[in-house]
Amino acid sequence: MSSKYILAIDQSTSGTKALLLDAEGNIIERSDLPHKQIIDAKGWVEHDPVEIFNNTIKVVKMVVEKARIDKEAIIGVGISNQRETAVVWDKETSEPEYNAIVWQCARGEAICNQIAKDGNKDLVKRRTGLHLSPYFSAAKISWVLRNITSAEKKRKERKLLAGTMDSFLVYKLTDGEAFKTDYSNASRTQLFNIVDLKWDQEVCDLFDIDITMLAEVCDSDTNFGETDFAGYLSKKIPIHAVFGDSHGALFGQGCLDKGMIKATYGTGSSIMMNIGHHPVFSEKGVVTSLAWGIDGKVSYVLEGNINYTGAVLKWITDDLKLIHSPAESERYAKEANQEDKTYLVPAFTGLGAPYWDSQATGHICGMTRTTGRAELVKAAVECIAYQIADIVKVMSEESKIAINELRVDGGPTKNKYLMQFQSDILDIPVQVPSIEELSGAGTAYAAGIALGLYNKTQLFERMKRIKFSPEMEADKREERYNGWKKAVGLVLTRDEMQ
Structure with a gap:
């Protein structure tokens, strides 16, 4: 055949x-x-x-x-x-x-x-x-x-x-x-x-x-x-x-069961958590959407969206010209002084979840005389992980489910510094699939399953993943994340999260 x-x-x-x-x-x-x-x-x-x-x-x-x-x-x-x-x-x-x-x-x-x-x-x-x-x-x-x-x-x-x-x-x-x-x-x-x-x-x-x-x-x-x-x-x-x-990526990641969560890193990012067949309405800045409808039954998700994640790397490349391509950001971030406390809050068109402040503007703070190109690149890379951490933490609180793993996809997941930092700040493993294009692959999987070409269980069992585990000490993790929250507080025009 x-x-x-x-x-x-x-x-x-x-x-x-x-x-x-x-x-x-x-x-x-x-x-x-x-x-x-x-x-x-x-x-x-x-x-x-x-x-x-x-x-x-x-x-x-x-x-x-x-x-x-x-x-x-x-x-x-x-x-x-x-x-x-x-x-x-x-x-x-x-x-x-x-x-x-x-x-x-x-x-x-x-x-x-x-x-x-x-x-x-x-x-x-x-x-x-x-x-x-x-x-x-x-x-x-x-x-x-x-x-x-x-x-x-x-x-x-x-x-x-x-x-x-x-x-x-x-x-x-x-x-x-x-x-x-x-x-x-x-x-x-x-x-x-x-x-x-x-x-x-x-x-x-x-x-x-x-x-x-x-x-x-x-x-x-x-x-x-x-x-x-x-x-x-x-x-x-x-x-x-x-x-x-983002829903295609959730499906492609095999996050088909309640409590599974993934983050798609693209121009912006979507963090999405499967919450099953009944909605949970958030009061802390994330939203409730439908994951999909399959076989006549819908599944719901909690989701938080970020305007600028991968786009930040494009900005420091094309506009600031700190690096020649986003791919160079990993090398510069590793070479930077790891004790530098520069933070970049990329609120170029306001802030999305969990803040929802469309009037917020971008901000760089925490620089010293020794802050240079590499440290600014590091801040740009790390702001992606901080923004995602904000949302993952809220989802865990809202769903009352302890999150034990984050599955990720999208072009920026090639950046090993970013993936390790993401694991460190969240204090959970981060799983990167061998297939990068999960949004497109997920919808292809669904079409193939519907047409009888694919077996759903076998598809996801065969998927290979790279695992990043937390290495950062707890006190340093807390210090770094608290610094981020203070930096965000400097740009918010609203008194509290909506």
Whole structure:
């Protein structure tokens, strides 16, 4: 019997990649393309959805041609996507009314402030599990509808659709035949009722969004429609899984049971803890979302999101020019004076979980005359671990579950200094899988399982991991972490965590 393959599309903040997995779940080839980061003087961040769709088609062609496989052997595709990033498009032409507004962009703050002023902040949190914030999709969609003239007109004519990047890509890839999203992405829009499992009419009204503009919400491993990638394949194949990228990584890590936790290190980071089939609503700065819907049953997560983690390494590379590439950060961090107490708080667009302070600004403190390039690089690397530690500690408190291990993934996990420091600050083992691309691999696993190609148990039993164990002394750990908390306190504009 000929080999069979699963294709994964991982549409992330910085680019779009295609992964090709064989019948054993091994990644045999990958291709990726970056897309332009459109950032203006206000710090507003956008992407061109058309560029992203075109890149999706290109990376599929690239990965198949690099792997030199028979295109007919690809039996299905899974999609993972940058979450919260929102698009509004014309349902007839499938053309966007405006650029995609990226999750990092806080332009919807005034909209959220008005909703809070009207006394509806708690209602939004109670229904959606999410702290009222411009971070999520609702305020971004609302901003387009209120500020783009063509959108105002078409909205009245009911010609618009809106959603996250997955629903836009599914719509384009199926030539407008399927307008669907999954539970994981829906739960991150701030428009979805995570208890009733449907779009919430009252919350949609608060953001002035017509509920009919939103996609059908499906299980994450359902058939979302079929595509031939703009005619590249000779026959259409099913899109048989869709996950928000962090949810795909949670699935790919095998965190299928209550109490398991993972951190995805990307441009930003998502820390996610499986809390089972019933929601736990946080009072300490993390949010409640849906992990996924599989086989007709949903699972919930506690989650904390950080705006700038891997992006900090890009900043010290491209803007400060302290190093030539993010990969050099490990060497400089190791060479730095380990007693240097410089802290970097990367609140470039405010602080996300667990602080939720969109007015906070970046800050460097604790420098001395001997602080140099290496020490600044070390501070940049360590701020990633500190931010993740903030969230892991809150999750343990909120869930009342002792966390014994952190599973991690994403490009920055290659940095051994960062991984060891993460283990030291949390005082628990950190497990790094041999497969780096867990977001894309996770959605490919789900598609392959749904299509009968993979056995779920065997997939995760075969995964190899590198383990980092704590080495830092307890008193030093406490001193370092307390220093971080003091540094964060210097930039907060709110009296307490929301």
